[in-house]
Amino acid sequence: MKMIKHLFTVLTFLVTTTMVIGQDAASYQNPPKVIEDLLLAKPTPSVSVDGKGVWMLLSERNSYPTVEELGQPEIRVAGLRLNPNNFSPSRQTYINNFQLKNLKEDKVYSVIGLPATLLAGAVSWSPSETKIAFTHTSSNKVELYIIDIATKKASLVSKRPLNSVLGNPYTWVDDNTIIYKSTISSAANAPKRPITPKGPTIQQNLGKAAPSPTYQDLIKSPYDEQLFQFYATTQLVISKNGVETLSGKPCILSGFSLSPDKKYLLQKKLQQPFSYLVTANGFPSKMIITDLAGKTIKIVAELPSTEGTPSGYDNTQNVPRSFDWRDDEAATITWAEPLDSGLIKKQVEFRDAVYALSAPFTEKASLLFKTKLRYGGTTWGNENIALVNEISRSKQLVRVNLFNSSKGSLELLLERNQTDAYGNPGSPVTSKNKYGRNVITTIENGTKLLMNNTTGSSPNGDLPFLAKFDLTTKQNEIIWRSNVGSFEFIVEVLDANNLILLSRKESQKEVPNYFIKNLRLRIADRAITNFTNPYPALEGVTKEKIKYKRADGVDLTGDLYLPSGYSKDKGPLPLIIWAYPREFNSAADAAQIRGSKDRFTTLSWGSPIYYVTQGYAVLDNAEMPIVAAGKDKKPNDNFIEQLKLNAASAIEHLSGLGIADKNRVAVGGHSYGAFMTANLLAHTKLFKAGIARSGAYNRTLTPFGFQNEDRTYWQAPELYYNMSPFSYADKIKTPILLIHGEADDNTGTYPINSERLFAAIKGNGGTVRFVYLPYEAHGYRGKENVLHTLWEQFQWLEKYVKNSK
Template sequence: MKKLLLYCFLILGMSLTAQENLTYQKPSKEILELAEAPLAPSIRMDTKGENIVFLNRSNYKSIEELSEEELRLGGLRINPVTNIGSRTRYYTGIAIKNGKKGSIKNVTGLPAVVRLANFTWSPDEKLMAFTNTVSKGVELWILDIATGKASKISAANLNANADDAFTWFKDSKALLVKTIPSTRQTLINTKEAVPTGPTISTSESGVEAQNRTYQDLLKNKNDEFNFEQLVLADLYKIDLNGTSVLWKSSDMYLNTSFSPDGNYVMVTTINKPFSYLVPYSRFPSTTTIYKSNGDFVKTVLEVPLIEDLPKGFMAERKGKRDLNWRNDKPATLFWAEALDEGNPENNVPFRDEVFQQEAPFNGPVTSLIKTKDRFRRIIWGNDATAIATDYWWNTRNTRTYVFNPSDASQTPSILFDRNYQDVYSDPGNFVTTKNNFNESVLDLNNKKAFLLGDGFSANGKFPFVDEINLETKETKRLYHSKLTDKLENIVFALNIKAGEIIVQIESKSEYPNYYLRNIKKRIAPIPLTQFENPFKSIQNVSKQVIKYNREDGLELTGTLYLPTNFEKGKKYPMIMWAYPREYKDKSSAGQNTSSPNEFTFPSYGSPIFWVTKGYVVLDDASFPIVGEGNEEPNDTFIKQLVANAKAAIDAVDKMGVIDRNKVAVGGHSYGAFMTANLLSHSNLFAAGIARSGAYNRTLTPFGFQSEERNYWEAPEIYNTMSPFMHANTMKTPLLLIHGEADNNSGTYPLQSERYFNALKGLGAPVRLVMLPKESHGYAAKESILHMLWEQDQWLEKHLKNK
């Protein structure tokens, strides 16, 4: 008996010492200096390039903010006290610059402490609306761009819980605003509520509902009640002076959209029954057209509960979808309908057809275009010209059509028919301009349009501007960036006919700044912003994009950083960070999209911090997983994963800068999944860091990442790819980090907890860090600094001082 008691005490003692009672820690000063460097403002620029709004922001939230009350309902995360998304990232101040050569001035009229969000230009771009969250609610504010003065126009009664909280009237003189209804009932405290019965779900025989493992779903009748109360809103018309008039009484409003001429409003509401299987975006809904004064016109769409779509990523529901306004017409609706019953397994000549109907929406419905694959979008031009695109995930193919929206008898012409993963052949995006309705339409010069392209090539990234003849399909290059020591990105066209474009220029040590470039004049671009580099300690770090080959000949790349204290001839430990991506052809998989001239920005999840600690860093290492023809990428996932890793290590090792016995691998989400698999199936690494990953694919049985086969169709794939199933082979030190409130589909915190238990039970060196209140991406300063500390301690122990 004494021996049994002693054994129990020993076991109890072992379980107690398995946990560490740590408070939040901070990393070393080298890392802390970079992590706390102030961020440059985010900007909002009008389409004329005349005015810039600068939005000041903090690097992080605080753990106190993340600890505010939160309800997770139907895919939403809501603060029920303030009635806005509980994970909303706020801005802390506003400045403004009027004119290309104006000076930056702070906006007046704001309180000393603000939490700002939802910035939206008025249609005429003379004003900007935004919200300010206070202790008990959300206020609506207006910024006058000319004067730089901000004014509050509502009480703290906005309902910003679901989709847009407000929409501008087209005359820019008022807004249609969701507010909390006076009829809202008291929410049920689900932690204290006494159940009145069990929660029961049923499935009709023969009806498949192969849905992914969504999180934050409704779970019971109490959740249903709370969801309804939190989404219910009144719609008020509020003018710029704050005068409010009830426009529509309480309903579960999702979004509102004005016709280009402003005479009609399309309003979508959520209906019952709710679902415990899918998020609110797939709940039943009704779309109704009203006149701008609120008079009912017509119900144009009723969508049932969507729980049982056909299998496959390209599945769609039957009936109207993607209902929207034509930008080039006063009030014309258009929408798509599936011609294959929404089932990708049905073989049909055309997958979708697009239709239109003019106001007052009781006349004929006319066809616009049929697309060979799934309809994606239309860029409207004029009565005779519009651009449509389709795509098909399984082949990674996309087409671009030019068609005549006034004559469906004319066969659309295919401008581009290409693999959308082939970035070298990407023709770019069409330039748009504002029409008399202040809507974006295709910028046309007779039958010619314009394209802005990224310009990726084997030699780097060199953006371009092309002119394309929509009849002959011939292109003429108007501009091609020649910068070799810096990186240029084209942001948008200001006045393409005059040659004016807005670009962003950066280098590895120069923060990205905005410039006005005239491609018709050989003059230096005019600077519009002058942000300084906040990361001085690493501005001179050695950085290069290296190219190397996998054993099958596939060319790979990675961005290599040498330590700030690098000495030639000395070998250093290395951290490799990556994220696997699936391809259907090797030519696309081997393309280079990295640039050594990209600004060196150590974001919170980056491994770049460790160049200050004596590590070589290989960031964004290529990890393509290729499946050509009938083979799916995941059929050889593990083999390709290991081959990618070995090729990367071999390439850097040949440079003579690393000790290949001291290489760590890390990643976030699918990169964490990659990390665990590499440690299970190779002996290439001395340590690993896996953040917010999934490790048991049988817990995501109806597909994951780019795998659309379910577990019962491909059990060997699910089992082979699951690190959990190979925990007995994993003996390399692994640091697991996960947010306790992870909301990403498939990466439940349970994934890390169960994987840790398996590894611990089998004697593997593993550490599990659960970050309170954090979601899939981390937000609180305390959490992020502690994460950096954990990673630093792990690498020092298991890599540098191995």
């Protein structure tokens, strides 16, 4: 009864409280110069190599857009954020320059014909890899360009502006033919908002359960419906050797894919009525097969809105899903259907059935196989080999099966916990078949697969590997592994038979670069890039993967960074602990070592590592596992207690080593890490300050589940109350810095979370500062906003941690 009274108080507070800010908007500030220089260092180019290992595309990006760029016109509707002037997403990271490198000649070429101010995206090699397509986004349109590798020249190929509102805007057919989505009207013709609406916006439900997550930017009115329909409606265009023809009629096309034989298109067309509860991808739709001219060949399925999806992570709608082309056949479509009505609580032998339908699509669909867990997709090889994934999110279980379509058999190859990083065998290496589709590569007369694990977690840290998986013994034989002291992974297998590989290698002191490896001949690796260190200010900073135990015996790790020139005889340092909790059903999995001390330190805007230059010890990626206490228990059943154990053990270990001053410790995190931070400040006195960015602090605002918790508020009200730091705002007396983007687009982390927590802490006399960043979403991008965030964090740490009394 007491808990119900508390919940009523929480809900009343949400309704009646308004945000109060104790100061006017301040001007932008910059952090110390060394931090500013680290943030704005030009990123190293990204790399893409053709399948023959001859040509490399280097793509260069600038650091961060300005706040003015973020502040350009934007429409938020149906879960989308759009630029109303050019029919494209409003928040993108663009490529600003291309270069081509001939790896045999070791020569770099500039690409001519690029737009003067390049804003490129959606890069794709042609089927024969002699051309490269990309989109260029200007202020009023999106255009399609093609780079001819032979001439090193980029040319505009689209005669109509592209529409990239929903999904990929184009696909290659052959080296001379591309299908793209075009606009059908000028942005000037967008519907105008009426001053006086026709009437109120009304929603209703007539007794049918329709739980839904807390999505952002949804349709809220009939006018929003008109906007979505206007911007999402598109026309398919076939461009062949400069000649364009229309394919079908205008429609709202969520996605389209070409059949392997390039004769058919699988299209997902969205239908009305548009939902006010889910995003565009959950609207009613039709799955349709057409020919390239747009003629309907087969309506495969008519799907309802996803509003009716039952809550619970292993539950699904009782409708077909996971539509895709089979990569090893000319034109065969596959999909899954639940055999348990989509409800995991039903006791059945099989959960899903997977069906196939081949051209000319006039016969009845045939059953391929049934799965005992939820179907998680297929990687195709040939008629004898395909890998079928099954998953159970609630049990954190994954299975991989061998499917032989010629026999119709499904054979279990391996089963493991999703959280068992050591047991991950990697992903099958693929190569192009006669249709130009990537399919599983087999070796040694089809008896083995090559498996690439680009993480390679092990008791010695992450050591990526390449292995041979024996389909008979079901064992992985590692044939190459990254050496201790560096971190190297295989980017691409260029020649499976001769084991010629493209790798990316780095170490603490060596910036990532790319190499050609030949495992068969065992000759020296050939460097094909020579990128230099963009962070000279971090030279001398040390990094160590530390190991320690929490009080109940669970092994923990973290990445410890210490300032250049530091030694213990200089005394303990102020400490920053930065973390993000994760749930485990297995204590053994929680104790596994993740990450590598031998990776080159790369700084993102959100990293805490900047402050190692200011005299702090930084424990980044501090493990904060939340482990289920028993077979019938869920990890979150004792969430707070485990947070306390995790935090206390890290502080005790580092103070015991003489590295950290246990009386000068800060904790911080982003998103779920911010949620963790507020909880630690509410329930412990371990810290001098906290930094919480873009978090959710009241779980009653996410009543149908959050993170990996699939129980609803009504099933576990006490858990929702106890896990909400908002419930204990009166106990948060440790200074806390709240930062939130005003345009947060993440499910569950509405800005109201920070607004209300600020007001609650302020109302109860706590020490709190709330920074509201203009135009920012869940991740921050604007240069001025990011620099100011780093300044805010620095000032907070200096005042309440380093110089605390």
